[in-house]
Amino acid sequence: MKVTFPHMGNVYIAVKILFDGLGIDYVIPPINNKTALEIGVTYAPEEMCLPYKIMIGNYIQSIEQGADTILLVGSCGPCRFGEYCELQMKALEKLGHNLKFIVMDYPKDIGKRELLKRVEYLISESPKNAGEKAVAALRALKAINLIDKIEERAHYLAGYEINRGDCKKLLNQCKRDVFKTNDPNEGIKTLENYRKMIEKVEIDKSRNPLKVAVIGEIYTVIDPFSNLNIEDKLMDYGVCSKRKLTPSWWVKDAAMKVLKLNSLDLRRASREYLPYYIGGHARECIGEAMIAQKENFDGAIQIFPMGCMPEIITKAILPSISRDKNFPIMSLVVDEMTGEGGYITRIEAFLDLIERRQKDVSYGC
Ligand code: SF4
Numbered sequence: 001m002k003v004t005f006p007h008m009g010n011v012y013i014a015v016k017i018l019f020d021g022l023g024i025d026y027v028i029p030p031i032n033n034k035t036a037l038e039i040g041v042t043y044a045p046e047e048m049c050l051p052y053k054i055m056i057g058n059y060i061q062s063i064e065q066g067a068d069t070i071l072l073v074g075s076c077g078p079c080r081f082g083e084y085c086e087l088q089m090k091a092l093e094k095l096g097h098n099l100k101f102i103v104m105d106y107p108k109d110i111g112k113r114e115l116l117k118r119v120e121y122l123i124s125e126s127p128k129n130a131g132e133k134a135v136a137a138l139r140a141l142k143a144i145n146l147i148d149k150i151e152e153r154a155h156y157l158a159g160y161e162i163n164r165g166d167c168k169k170l171l172n173q174c175k176r177d178v179f180k181t182n183d184p185n186e187g188i189k190t191l192e193n194y195r196k197m198i199e200k201v202e203i204d205k206s207r208n209p210l211k212v213a214v215i216g217e218i219y220t221v222i223d224p225f226s227n228l229n230i231e232d233k234l235m236d237y238g239v240c241s242k243r244k245l246t247p248s249w250w251v252k253d254a255a256m257k258v259l260k261l262n263s264l265d266l267r268r269a270s271r272e273y274l275p276y277y278i279g280g281h282a283r284e285c286i287g288e289a290m291i292a293q294k295e296n297f298d299g300a301i302q303i304f305p306m307g308c309m310p311e312i313i314t315k316a317i318l319p320s321i322s323r324d325k326n327f328p329i330m331s332l333v334v335d336e337m338t339g340e341g342g343y344i345t346r347i348e349a350f351l352d353l354i355e356r357r358q359k360d361v362s363y364g365c
Pocket of ligand 1: 049050051079080081082217218219279280281305307308309310311
C-alpha cells in the first residue's frame with residue numbers, strides 16, 4: 001500500500017510527520033500547481049468546483065509516483081464536498097486507475113465502528129506497536145497546531161515588522177526545513193524552534209497597519225495556489241491578516257461536533273444574519289465577518305470558488321453586514337480562468353479604500 005492524499009494548505013506537513021511516525025509508505029503530491037489544475041480541468045466536469053479539480057490533479061500526479069491508495073476526509077454535508085469521494089472514485093476508475101479510497105467521515109455519518117475499521121485499515125501496514133501509533137497520531141496533531149500557529153503569527157506580525165519580508169521569509173524557511181526531514185521528532189523540534197523564532201521578529205508596536213480578515217470557502221482560503229497567494233501579497237503590502245479557518249481549526253471543530261460544541265463563537269456571531277447550517281462553511285464565513293468587525297479590523301476579503309453553493313449565499317448576505325455595520329467587505333471568486341492582474345488590482349483598490357477610511361477616522365473626518 002502506497003498512500004497519497006490531496007493537498008490543503010499545510011496538511012501535508014502533519015501527514016508527513018504522521019506517516020513517517022507510523023512507518024507507512026506514502027507519496028506527497030507536488031505542491032498545488034498549474035499542472036495539477038490543468039489535469040483536474042481535463043478530467044473533471046466543467047461546472048465542478050475548483051477544489052475538486054485540483055484534487056484530481058493531486059491524485060494523478062501521485063499515481064504517477066506509484067500511489068495506489070487515497071486518503072481523504074469526507075463530509076456528508078449538503079454541498080458538493082459530500083459527493084467528492086464517490087465522484088472522484090468513478091472519475092479515476094474511468095481513467096483506468098484501480099485505487100483504494102479510505103474516506104474519513106464524521107462518526108455521526110458512518111458510525112464509530114466504521115470509522116475505526118477505516119483507521120485500522122490505514123494503519124494495518126504500520127510495523128509500529130499500538131503505543132508508537134498513538135504517539136505518531138499525537139505528534140501529527142501537534143505539528144498541525146504548530147505550523148498553523150506559526151503561519152497565523154507571521155500573517156499578523158507582517159503588519160508590524162521593521163524589516164519588510166522577515167515574517168514571510170521565516171515562514172517559508174520553516175516549511176522548507178520541516179519538509180526536509182524524515183524524522184518526525186526532528187520535524188516537531190524544527191516547528192517548535194520556528195514557533196519561538198516568529199515571536200522574535202523585530203516589530204514596531206507603535207504602527208497602525210491595516211487589518212484584514214480573510215474569510216470564505218475553507219479550501220480556497222487555506223490553499224495559497226487557489227487564492228493566488230493572497231496572504232503572501234498582504235504580507236508584502238505590510239497588512240496584518242487573520243484567518244480563522246485552518247486545518248487545526250477543522251480538526252478541533254470536527255472533534256467538538258460530536259458534543260455539538262464546535263465553533264460556538266462563530267455560530268453565535270453568525271446568528272443575526274445566518275442562523276442556519278446551509279452547508280460548506282457559510283455560517284463560519286458570516287461569523288468571521290462579524291467577529292472581524294467587532295475586533296476593529298479594517299475590512300474583510302471573502303474568497304470562494306466559482307459555483308460554490310454555500311458561499312454564493314454568503315456573498316448575498318455580506319453586503320447587508322457591510323452596510324449595517326459600516327464594514328468594508330470584498331468578495332473574490334476564483335477558478336481556473338482567474339487572471340492574476342485583475343485579481344491584484346482589485347485587492348489593491350480595496351486596500352486603498354480601507355486605508356483612506358482609516359485615515360479619515362484618525363483625522364476625525
Ligand atoms: S464548499 Fe463550495 S467549493 Fe467547497 S465543495 Fe462545497 S460547493 Fe464546492
